[in-house]
Amino acid sequence: MNSALALLVVPIAYTLYKRHLENARQYPLPPGPKKLPIVENLFHVPRGGYLWLDYAEMCRRYESNIIHLSALGNSIIILNSAKAVSDLLDKRSSIYSSRPATVMLGELMGWGAAFIFRPNDEFWKAQRKIMNQAMPPTDPKRFHAQQISSTHDLLRVLPHSDDVMKSLQTWAAVFIMDVTYGIQGEEAKPYLPTVMAALESMSVAGTPGAFYVDQIPILKYVPEWFLGADFKRKAREWAKLRVEMTESAFNVTKERVAKGIATPSLTSVALEQMDPNQDIAQQEELIKTASVTAYGGGSDTTVAALGAGILALLMHPEVQAKAHAELDKVLGPGDLPTFSDEPSLPYISAIVKEALRENPITPLAFPHQLTQDDIYEGYFLPKDSIIMPNVWSILHNEEEYPEPHLFNPSRFLDADGKLNPDIKDPASAVFGFGRRICPGRHIALASLWIAIASILACYTIEPDLDEDGNPIPPKAEWYSGPTLFNHPLAFKCRFVPRSKDVEASLGISLS
Numbered sequence: 001m002n003s004a005l006a007l008l009v010v011p012i013a014y015t016l017y018k019r020h021l022e023n024a025r026q027y028p029l030p031p032g033p034k035k036l037p038i039v040e041n042l043f044h045v046p047r048g049g050y051l052w053l054d055y056a057e058m059c060r061r062y063e064s065n066i067i068h069l070s071a072l073g074n075s076i077i078i079l080n081s082a083k084a085v086s087d088l089l090d091k092r093s094s095i096y097s098s099r100p101a102t103v104m105l106g107e108l109m110g111w112g113a114a115f116i117f118r119p120n121d122e123f124w125k126a127q128r129k130i131m132n133q134a135m136p137p138t139d140p141k142r143f144h145a146q147q148i149s150s151t152h153d154l155l156r157v158l159p160h161s162d163d164v165m166k167s168l169q170t171w172a173a174v175f176i177m178d179v180t181y182g183i184q185g186e187e188a189k190p191y192l193p194t195v196m197a198a199l200e201s202m203s204v205a206g207t208p209g210a211f212y213v214d215q216i217p218i219l220k221y222v223p224e225w226f227l228g229a230d231f232k233r234k235a236r237e238w239a240k241l242r243v244e245m246t247e248s249a250f251n252v253t254k255e256r257v258a259k260g261i262a263t264p265s266l267t268s269v270a271l272e273q274m275d276p277n278q279d280i281a282q283q284e285e286l287i288k289t290a291s292v293t294a295y296g297g298g299s300d301t302t303v304a305a306l307g308a309g310i311l312a313l314l315m316h317p318e319v320q321a322k323a324h325a326e327l328d329k330v331l332g333p334g335d336l337p338t339f340s341d342e343p344s345l346p347y348i349s350a351i352v353k354e355a356l357r358e359n360p361i362t363p364l365a366f367p368h369q370l371t372q373d374d375i376y377e378g379y380f381l382p383k384d385s386i387i388m389p390n391v392w393s394i395l396h397n398e399e400e401y402p403e404p405h406l407f408n409p410s411r412f413l414d415a416d417g418k419l420n421p422d423i424k425d426p427a428s429a430v431f432g433f434g435r436r437i438c439p440g441r442h443i444a445l446a447s448l449w450i451a452i453a454s455i456l457a458c459y460t461i462e463p464d465l466d467e468d469g470n471p472i473p474p475k476a477e478w479y480s481g482p483t484l485f486n487h488p489l490a491f492k493c494r495f496v497p498r499s500k501d502v503e504a505s506l507g508i509s510l511s
């Protein structure tokens, strides 16, 4: 009976669906700037810094939460509301989860195999599986010991640091090197400069519109010496960084696995589990690419998010005072927080949420690509469109977050000071959407929580002093170049121990 019904229903559904798509082109494209002859919206696509603000403004101007732009054959759709993003990227994830091919990043720099940039093909699935097996979201405690240990190292360094962001880079890199490659402590540090340079180049090259070669692919054949072909030289230099970042740590771990002396990590476990009956070189390539993607995905992002949190705390001593009061109720003198304290420290959790919300570090998440024609709210959304979810707009929606420009962790608490489940968690947007949702989100949240809790337990974050010992009013400055990645610029502050007990617990002397 069931199969007879299916025989009837499936062809009818398929016919209706096909008709629906055939009719799709009768619907208008979403609104947006008027398309000019030939170049269409080429000059309307924002190319400077803070793209998310330009797109939010565009949506306001055209009074729509869906905007369409097209330039040189590329169709770009901006989604500016939580509803549109959830309806499309989450609920229709099967057709909204690919990635646009990029000539600069993917082809010329060679990053096309890394699963964050891959279309949703078998190679992407296989790499994501490797990462999920090594870092399962269902086992958030797996890395707590390493997170605590790298955070304690950070606590010892911060009072002496004259470059906070650099200290945070070491904190994140040491942790992620350990869990990805099993390379621990001091041994991880020499890899850092290459990784930072490679990630910076990726973030610039990955910004849609940053290089014309992505819109006019034929430009990739222009020789490097040709006038205006500076992008070719950049791509060549940036490709070298990719090779070094991908090969060096992987080869060390592979050698250790062969000798039986590897510390368990994403790479070592995946190498040990290779199927001897399948092509070994191919499997190694897959593991190498999955490892470097996990490593790259987890480094700069966590650094920027913690940097944003520290900067916000520096600007808001009143928030620090509330956090100190909460910590002092829960911890004894000189105690360092552990993850088991999390339920008793809701204000700390609220600070993490507010830091992720106020200045989201991935304000446009990461571009998705639509793999077939679609219709939404009466608009035609063409196959192959690049979809840009405006996370910044979602997290600055006044209805959800009144006075969104204020840093106010209390917005996440109820009248009893507990986390209020009715306030939308910014994690539902900052880590992306649908099948592409960040596979490291649970790790990132735990790293941020323990770092913020520990820093506030030990220190008061105070402004830097001038030559005469007067506090320099702190300023929050953010990178303003063309990038999808919103990160604070280097800043200075002082980490002043809250008591002698802290120095004793950390085994340091600051007097």
Ligand code: HEM
Residues within 6 Å of the ligand: 115, 116, 117, 128, 131, 135, 293, 294, 295, 297, 298, 299, 301, 302, 305, 361, 362, 365, 366, 367, 368, 430, 431, 432, 433, 434, 435, 436, 437, 438, 439, 440, 441, 443, 444
């Ligand atoms: C605060 C820290 C972090 C933020 C804000 C963040 C944000 C994101 C976002 C927005 C995406 C794209 C999602 C989409 O396309 O819809 C993403 C993807 C990804 N993230 Fe994260 N992430 C963070 C930390 C991490 C960590 C710690 C890891 C690794 C341990 C990681 C690994 C990845 C990977 C591998 C992808 C690619 C997923 C795919 O394309 O299938 N991220 N992340």
